[in-house]
Amino acid sequence: MMDTIKRISGVNPRKCMKCGKCTASCPAFDEMEFHPHQFVDMVENGRIDQLMQSRGIDFCLSCFACVERCPRNVEPAKLIEAVRLAVVRQQGGDHLRPEAIPHLLDENLPQQAITAAFRKYRK
């Protein structure tokens, strides 16, 4: 999984020198249980599962402040994006149950959206 994240993101977490400038720059700091420098450390040490289960990853705004300011060009935001992709792509996740669909429907929702979401989130 670690290799997958590294491949998707193109980030080499070993370049990180643990300065914390990413975390210092992050506008969504308060919303996240893990912070940008921690993403990097967790990916480097293979703690991907914990990261994938974290609700915090959805609060990353992808503002790229961390990418812009990182003195070592580590690009933490790209790691988070890769983890989010990994969550979406995981098999058997059942993010969308057929029985939940009727509750989600409203008359303005195009049917296409349900089909697409079903294809994407039920694997």
Added chain:
Amino acid sequence: MQRVGVFVCWCGSNIAATVDVEKVAEVLGQEPGVVFSTHYQYMCSQSGQELIQNAIREHSLTGVVVCSCSPRMHENTFRKTCEKAGLNPYMVEIANIREQCSWIHKNKEEATQKAVILGRAAIAKVHLNAPLTAGTSPVKKRALVIGGGIAGIQTALDIADAGFEVDIVEKEPTIGGKMTQIDKTFPTLDCAACILTPKMVDAAQNEKIKIYSYSEVQSVKGFVGNFRVTIKKKARYVDETKCTGCGLCTEKCPQKKVPNAFNLGLDQRRAIYIPFAQAVPKIATIDADYCTMLKTGKCGVCSKVCTAGAIDYKQTDRFIEEEYGAIVVATGFNPIKLDQYDEFAYSQSPDVVTSLEFERLMNAAGPTGGTLLRPSDGTHPKTIVFVQCVGSRCDDSKGKSYCSKICCMYTAKHAMLCREKYPDTDVYVFYIDVRTPGKNFDEFYRRAVEEYGVHYVKGMVGKVVPENGKLKVQASDLLGNRQLHIDADMVVLAAAIEPDKSARPLATMLTASMDTNDFFTEAHPKLRPVESPTAGIFLSGACQGPKDIPETVAQASAAAAKVIGLLAKDSLICNPCTAAPDELMCNGCSSCEKVCPYGAITYIDKEFRGPNRTTLVRRVAQVNPAVCQGCGACTVACPSGAMDLKGFSNKQIMAEVDAICR
């Protein structure tokens, strides 16, 4: 045909355990021209050397091949051995059968075979060796120090102390360099000016030392022992011999709006100025960019008030030619520009300053008279945030890749001094790592934390936003796993340091090598740290790498010792293995001149005899053997094969290859 002797060394078991030395000696004894071949346990020992000397005498040897360790180890030993027995030392060849054979092979049979082949190659080469004699060149007993900071001053003082003449060339109007701008020095907190200015005066008063202030090196020619240097004395529009340094002109000059470079632009000075009270030499200088008289021809106040009649508006740059035996580079450093790091708002708020600016703001001789006041409104700052590693330790695309080395300590000093002078200030230091190796350095940093209550926070500042006279600092506290929001009054940035911009063109003039960061390269990073690979060029201070004052002074004295060692000699023995062109083959293309890293090659027009008693003039290469270091670059570059290296001729190398391939 040479009469060659072959001497195979066992090197105890180093060689003998893997190579059948007896067999090597026997097989090589069959080679053409070999009249004597033997093996011995330790050829480099006294008795081993005697064995070689006796063989030279008994068998009238004209060439010697020693099959032993690397020539780096004992080539010189065996050359001396043979010289004592009356053989030219350059008639000795070493076949390296230790590092390149016995140490890297396990199979004895194969290793033996390889040793034989290596021996054969050496024999083939020695057949083509010619006796070489090392020439000598005289040494001009005078040194040039480029840069008059603490490094240059210390080097000059030490060289002068040994009785040699030294000239210092300093581009600023005064010597002293960066240290003159510093308030206090770590870890002892003694005042920088108090320990520096006496040295500046010593240098000025020493009769062996000549100071060219407000001057630059224009060109460098020549080689070790015989450099010819042109020094440009920039026009300062003041007659140095007349100016008494009274300073009246600097008070009366009506042009008051000149950014004061000595205080890093934090205040203003006049167009005619003396950088600071203890300047050496204490001579006024007119800043031509701001002087109304020089720009419009209307003013002349300084000339009127000067009782010594020293003002000379017609002064021009002067050029001085001088000869030197050795050159010391002491060009120093500068903090980097901070344009690339605007998240710290350096360009947006005057209250965001660099550490060197902070140094001036704390200095009794600085723009605020030593009281720490905010540049924006002149109030006392209550909360000060220090940011470390600004532009240091970065990816190449984001800044300098190296650690600037001095910032951890001076920031600890600044933080400590703030808390000492103004106990009501809150001081934060954001660090990535605190690096304090050095005598009493870590103790100093701990004192800042434990006794002075400086808040050291592991983390970095993400952004600084000026808002309503405050500086909103957003930072991370990694150990506390929190984000900090501090309303600061001042932010101090520990900017990375880089070599002075004058270093790069100077390196080209000196043909001294530099690294990608423009720091001068040492001849050997560990064993020859104060010498440039270019003979006669020495390195002192931060031009070689980031350094604090104690290290700079130590290196400055080390460079001086090396210079003294050179100047103490009356003449230098040259390396006889130098390049030489075959003038008949040379087509005058200049390829060799361009690749020569030492500037040893020049071209001359020479007359040659043509057919039918005619003469023709051709442009041919000439090598100065005193400068040539025998690197061989020219022999490779020469398209017509005219250039050859004595002792390593193309023929000799081909003979070796042929012997190996036989």
